[in-house]
Amino acid sequence: MRKIFLLITTILLSFGIWLFFNSTNSSAVSTSIQDKLAAVKKYKYYLDAGNDKIGKEMAKVDLVIVEPIEMQQKYIKQAQKNGTLIYGYINAMEADKWNSEFYSRLKEEDFYKDERGEKMYFSEWDSYLMDMTSKHYQELLLEEIQKQIVQKGLDGVFLDTVGNIESYLPEKEQGAQNEAMLAFIKKIKQQYNDLSVAQNWGFQTLADYTAPYVDFIMWENFSYDVVGEDEWSLNMMQQLVQIREKSGTQVMTIGFNDEEKSRTLAEKYHFKFFYSAAGSYYNTWQ
Numbered sequence: 001m002r003k004i005f006l007l008i009t010t011i012l013l014s015f016g017i018w019l020f021f022n023s024t025n026s027s028a029v030s031t032s033i034q035d036k037l038a039a040v041k042k043y044k045y046y047l048d049a050g051n052d053k054i055g056k057e058m059a060k061v062d063l064v065i066v067e068p069i070e071m072q073q074k075y076i077k078q079a080q081k082n083g084t085l086i087y088g089y090i091n092a093m094e095a096d097k098w099n100s101e102f103y104s105r106l107k108e109e110d111f112y113k114d115e116r117g118e119k120m121y122f123s124e125w126d127s128y129l130m131d132m133t134s135k136h137y138q139e140l141l142l143e144e145i146q147k148q149i150v151q152k153g154l155d156g157v158f159l160d161t162v163g164n165i166e167s168y169l170p171e172k173e174q175g176a177q178n179e180a181m182l183a184f185i186k187k188i189k190q191q192y193n194d195l196s197v198a199q200n201w202g203f204q205t206l207a208d209y210t211a212p213y214v215d216f217i218m219w220e221n222f223s224y225d226v227v228g229e230d231e232w233s234l235n236m237m238q239q240l241v242q243i244r245e246k247s248g249t250q251v252m253t254i255g256f257n258d259e260e261k262s263r264t265l266a267e268k269y270h271f272k273f274f275y276s277a278a279g280s281y282y283n284t285w286q
Contacts, residue, residue, distance in 0.1 A: 092161055
């Protein structure tokens with residue numbers, strides 16, 4: 001009887017130890033990406049092909065956002081082996097005509113159209129504004145993420161142009177697009193094993209909808225002469241600090257001029273900072 005009691009006690013104790021370590025390991029996995037992002041000191045944003053020199057430079061920084069169609073797999077793997085986080089660029093609210101394979105699969109229902117039934121074209125980027133409420137468009141984006149991000153083993157997806165919802169759509173239409181964006185990001189998390197997600201701009205979208213699912217947000221043109229004394233910008237910085245404290249969403253900023261003062265301002269709020277002398281042109285390694 002004593003042997004049976006000891007056996008049962010041993011089994012229960014072993015099971016308890018297994019539960020403890022399994023729970024601890026699961027917690028570490030689920031929080032590791034946020035821990036790594038919080039520790040980022042240097043990051044780069046580069047949207048062109050790599051070479052041996054760029055590959056070596058990628059391995060020296062903490063995080064790089066790349067265009068996964070352009071960046072060669074060998075440089076991605078090389079950087080990741082050195083601990084660099086790699087996020088792949090996906091254009092969320094616009095469709096680029098240069099990405100002909102993706103563009104050819106679009107249906108008419110996928111394009112955003114105004115009250116006159118006209119599409120919105122961005123000549124600077126040769127792209128069109130898209131309708132995130134289109135289920136077909138969401139499916140195409142999910143397939144693109146599977147192909148360009150998941151299959152290539154990247155650490156996360158960087159959703160560009162999320163801020164188009166606030167910038168270009170009538171206020172009465174923003175709610176539906178924001179709800180659709182939230183549903184889309186949830187699908188990414190569900191389908192791709194909690195893949196890390198980042199977004200570009202869309203501060204109110206983040207605050208009201210996506211913050212619990214977004215690991216970092218980017219603020220482009222975080223230049224002192226633009227944001228340093230602007231009341232809206234200063235209020236937004238405070239709001240992003242609060243979002244970070246609540247949801248863990250880090251803030252990546254990019255300054256286009258006045259590097260020293262812009263960096264100092266970013267560091268004041270513990271935002272990450274990258275200086276781009278070329279502005280929003282990211283096809284040269286800087």
